Amino acid sequence: MSQKKATYVVLIVLILIGARYWMQANDLSGAANQDTIGPGYFPNVLSIALFVLCGISFLQTLYSKDEEKIELPSKKLLAATIMVTVLFVASVSTFGFFYLQTFLFLLVLFTIYRFSTGMNVRIVAANAAMAFGLSLFFYVVFDLVMTVRF
Amino acid sequence: MEFLHLDIIDIALLIFVILCGTFVGMFAGSLPGIGAMVAIVILLPLTYNMEPLFAILLLLATYQAAEYGGSISSITLGIPGTPAATATLMDGTPLARSNSPGKALAYSLTASTMGGVFGAVILTTLAAPMASFALQLSAPEFALIGLLGLAGVGALSSQDITKSLISVVLGLMAATIGMDDFTGALRFTEGFNGLIDGLNIIAVITGVFAISEILTMINKNLNKKRNVDREGKKVRLSLPEMTKTAKPMGIGSITGTIMGIIPGIGPGASSWFAYAIAKKSSKHKEQFGKGSPEGIAAPEAANNASVGGALLPLLTLGIPGSAATAVILGAFVIHGIQPGPEVITNEPALTYGIFVGFFLTTVAMFITGKILTPWFARVLTIPASILVPVILMLSIIGVYTAQSSYFDVWVALILGLCAFFLIKLRFSIPSFVLAFILGPIIESNVRRSLIMSDGSYLIFVTRPYSLVILLMITALILITIITKLNRNKQETTSNSSGISS
Amino acid sequence: MKKHCLIIYMAVLLLIISGCSEQTSGREEEYPEKAIEIILPFPAGGNYDGAARTLTKYAEQYLPNEQSFALINKTGGANTAGVTEVFHADPDGYTLGFVQTSAITAEPHYGHVSYNHDSFQPIMKVLQVDGYMFVNDDAPWESFDDWLDYVKKNPGDFKVSAVPGAVPLLETIQAEAGIDFDIVPFDGFAEATTALLGGHVDATVGTVPGMKTHLDDGNVRPLFSSTGRDIKGDIPTLKEKGVEIEDNKMVGLIAPKGLPEEKADILDEVFKKALDDPDLQKEFEQLGYEAVYADAKEFQEQITSTFQTDEKILKTAGLIE
Structure with missing residues (x-):
């Protein structure tokens, strides 16, 4: 457009x-x-x-004589991100299990973002490890230290 | 000074306490949604069994460091850690992205320290006169200060002035949502209970800055390797770099201290004011918004200077100048100390201890920041494909944590999506946010003033301070119009000369 | 190699964490077997946050099985968001609320909350926080009668700063006493007080905990109180002066309806012991709070009667039909 x-x-x-x-x-x-x-x-x-x-x-x-177009080169990634995020927030606010869902959410995002770099066992494992580590970090900081309940 | 009666072990312990507070504060401040306030509340129970001086300084160190910590996530992640660090994002993020995250953090740390020291100096030297000055200001002055800030929006606007003005109006409109304090009427809540208290500020700033930025990052190439060279990670500032930012730091320090002293304005507005003034008075206006060191220095100095500023009415009048100082007031009271005009005469040892210790908190902040900054700077060497999910998750958690509300998360996501498209159409997000912050200050104080004056608008000119502010607004508008006219004249003459030749 | 180490490390950590939680749940059968969450409908550091944190600190000492309380600030919706959360929680004794009763006695009249004044299982009343009208110490009105006289002779001249929640009460005072003064609403108590100290308004309405520093400094003094109970000292209440208004601000513990009686009894015992602790009373006094205990039944009766008074106040102020 x-x-x-x-x-x-x-x-x-x-x-x-x-x-x-x-x-x-x-x-x-x-x-x-x-x-x-x-x-x-x-x-x-x-x-x-x-x-x-x-x-x-x-x-x-x-x-105005502006003929510039709006560029959305990564339309698919944008749409995917918005969809996954909406699903995540909707699901977490209805079903709970915040940290489990956080892990899955991060894993899905890492996977779709890094898909173009090629998929192999090592990358999948690295994605899972990162998602796990981050979820654990969030758990320790927010649940244990700050007593935030989701 | 009574302070010197402390023995060596006490002093070592005091320094340890201050360092602990600094660390906790910096960490909490750098997490979006968790600000000085939450960090102080978490530490408060620990202080119950401490000596009063230790307790107060632990909390002050936390407060001070959290104000700096907010800028860390602004700069490295593009998420404003605290409302007060939103203005820092304007230039902090671009400078960090253009291969100098270390420098961006260094400017912010130096400016924060300077601001903190300035606030401390004012606190120790001018406490009594400044406090009585603050008491003379009330609704009419606050309303005009808000208007003055709005008049400064011009400094933040994008190329398209009309669209910037639309952004301002939208910000003011967004601020009217919620229960009206004066009549209890629900305005524009559309039946949502989550809107009764209005749009949550954390949700708004996270949405329009962080979420929109995340979408922009996805829109670019996610797997491109960022090359931050050795030079970029360095956190040392050379002497010329320091002197270059001396003026904006001064501006920020003064603005922050004054705004901190006035209860009800808040550090969020004061850092934007500092940013706008620094831009107006800068020789390199065109660099603002593209990673200007001056644009980092001014708001950062301001938000730390406001710490000293906010303590001033607390110590001398017993009035908390910000939400965080309200909790610190609680700590004073728990230890049986009544802040007020008599505190300096009744508790000289404690007061001077606090003054000296408050200087130490800025030093501790500088040292801790110096040690930790290189680690923070490395965040930006992580490829965006990993960084984006982390930022997104932090934003969601941050917004949720502020009020334990999923409604706010939805608000942030929707606003972020809107902002993403509006930025592309050259609407101005900073104008929107500033108007959102200033809106309630202007509206409620105008209404309050009119009740105080029994309906007469003369209240704005008959009070000396409000008259001064009113003249400042008039001058600002006149200067803007005159410079505009001059520029147009120059353009037309150059154009006509172009045609004739 | 590094990454593998990290994964193993994480897995071990997870095992330890899950092991810990299993241990605690397997060892004891009795209530409470995990941390009890207490929802605070006000912001951290705000309103009664300090009182809640002090109370739970002492109550933890008496809690069986060495369990603890987790305080959760759930703000928004004019204090109703947190109360709604309690309303919807399971009545298993692991979610309680530490609330000011106005969210239960006043807000339901507006019709935008899903609960009513009798939708909860009260545990106990903890505090009674009386409202006062404060003037500057050098103000010309020495007594309630002085003040009433002045306001009657100068309608619309006297200005009172107040937080929005106190506005309906002030409107009702005007209607009941047949007087006319100006109400200047402020967002927060600190701002309202500052306006008084700076002489921009003539009086402010507030509570003792909020005014503690200024009362102790002798900058302000109370003119009268709007409470319905007898208070210590020689400050008159509106009721004593023939103005038929009472406004009882209470803070207490509530639970979702359907809480098993034995759990309610355990909680009552734990918190009552804490309230009787002299150290707690000393801390409360420093903060300006006054612990006023009432058991569940009595607390519910007071909530119901305040609910009715609030309806009258809100109607007089024209806020509800």
């Missing part, structure tokens, strides 16, 4: 978010103390500022 097209998309999304924000701001009741401004005052000003600025940016994009 080109810079210009992407900017249009983002500006439209921002205006939509701003519209929702603005509507909610208008629903907020006034201040209990009549001397001061209510909880909706600042949000109101902000949403109007957002609309104005998005409008200006829209025009600037329209007249």
Whole structure:
């Protein structure tokens, strides 16, 4: 996608978010103390500022001669990372077993990131060892020392 | 000085205690999500059975070192270890990536030490007058200081000014989420209980800086070998390198100390202020954001100077200037010491002991940092394919740990993904974060001021200090406009001359 | 070769760790057989963190099987996140909460939490933290009556700084006493106090632990208290002065509903012994806390009655319908 097209998309999304924000701001009741401004005052000003600025940016994009493209050379890796991370957080927050899942998560990431370097027993073992060592480190620091419970 | 009554064993023990605190603090600070606060709370129970002086200095050493430790993960991993170390990331990460991780850490350590020493000097010499100055500031001044900071956003903006301004507005909008302190109304929480207290700062900064950076790293070649040469790992600074950063260090030290003294501003905002001022006054503005040593020195000096600053109202008024000092206040109280105007006259031995010991904490920080830095610098020689999973995991744990909340982890991931794309479209992430930090300071203090003045906006001009700040804001805006106009004039003249020839 | 050594080393470590945990679980059958987690709904170092850490330090000495407590700060949602966590936990006696009761007595009225005032098995009340209105020592109001007189004659002139949680109470005081003063909300207690010391507001509402240093220094003095119980000293309570309001801030231990009685008894005994420890009382006193014990039944009754008072307060303040 080109810079210009992407900017249009983002500006439209921002205006939509701003519209929702603005509507909610208008629903907020006034201040209990009549001397001061209510909880909706600042949000109101902000949403109007957002609309104005998005409008200006829209025009600037329209007249700009920028033909640059957005490059995503590692699309597959990016998508894979996001997917694995979302799965990991969702699974850990529902099922627990944090350190076991951490080990698996790290192992999967090491494997997909280092896949291009070729797979053999030594690399697989090294990946597993690193994932294990890190999980152990996290366990010692966070569970034993800091008493953080996941 | 009473301090000299300690015998040699006591002094050795004291130094040992300070070194322990320094080590724990530096380690905790370098872990994202764990800051000075958590380190101090963990050590607090150990201090119950110590002599008061030892107890206080252990905690102060931890506090001091944690403020430096935060920059270690900012520089080497690109994850801000503490909110106060976020500004360090701007130049620390680029400099470290461009083959000089050692230098980046060295600048940060030197600046932190300088800042710490400056804060200590102000604490020992100007405690009483500075404390009464801090008491005279209240809501109107805080609101204007926030606005002043926002006016300085220009210094952080990317090439596209409109998009930077949009980023600012988005940051301010994000800051309004949560329960309104004044009316109890829930604003923009969309029914999520996790948003009642607003977006968590750790989740926000980890998301927009660390997660987006991780995605950027994946987008590049992950298995490329990084060549950090011998020179790059060195952590020594030459004399010219030191003198080059003397000015930003001074700026950072002064800004940090003053912001530390004022309760309610916080070290996060003060390091950004220092960064913005250093950039505005630098001769090499164009290097900022690309690994400028000055851009590391200013915020790092500021966050350590704020330690001394925050101690000042604590010791002299019994008012904690930051969350971490609130815990230290607890330690004082447990040992039967009441910080306040009388503490210096009632407990001279302890007070002077703290002053001297506080200097020692900066020395301990410098030495410990010096020994450990080469090891930290090596982190960057690890290939990205190994580093990325580690950073990702640390970010997730860090965000979770801050509030034991998976909701925050989701917030960080979503914000990180958004930030990744917005950076590509030249939106300004630092502007967003600064606005997010300053937003509540501005909004709530404006509203507070109006209650205090029974609804009159005159409160902002009738109070001497707020008038001064107001004039500073006006001057800053005028200077920006004038320089803009001058530049435009020059451009048009050069353009027209180009056409005529 | 190095890597192999590392793997073996790790494996050995893991064996040792797992061996340790098996040993402890195999040796004893009685409760508790592992560390008991106590959820604190406030940040580390915040509000009642110090009290919780002091209490558990002493309670560990009396805990059977040489077990320990793990304190977990789970903040967020105006203190409700941590309480919700306790609500959803297994009632096996290994998850408790050390909470200020406002999260149970006030928050459910807003309707955004999943629990109610009777959703828990209380263990015991630990602290009663009374709220006071403080003024600077050199303030012109010498007594409650002086103050009431002034506020009546000068409506809207007197300014009180307060943390958001105290705002509904102040609104109710205005409504009940038929007076009008300005409430200036501050994010934190430290900021609210600073505004008072700097003379930017006329008074602040707060608790003794929060004000300890300034009270001992003689910078501030209390005008009246909003508590419902009789307090030591000659400070009047609102009730004594004919303003029908009481606000009981309590801190105590709770467990998820369904906790077996024998476990509840063990916990009650352990913490009661700790509270009776003179050393603990000395430490509490230094922090400004006052240990006020109430057993599970009594604690639940107080929670229920505070729940009803809070409903009245929130309605008067117009925050709920």
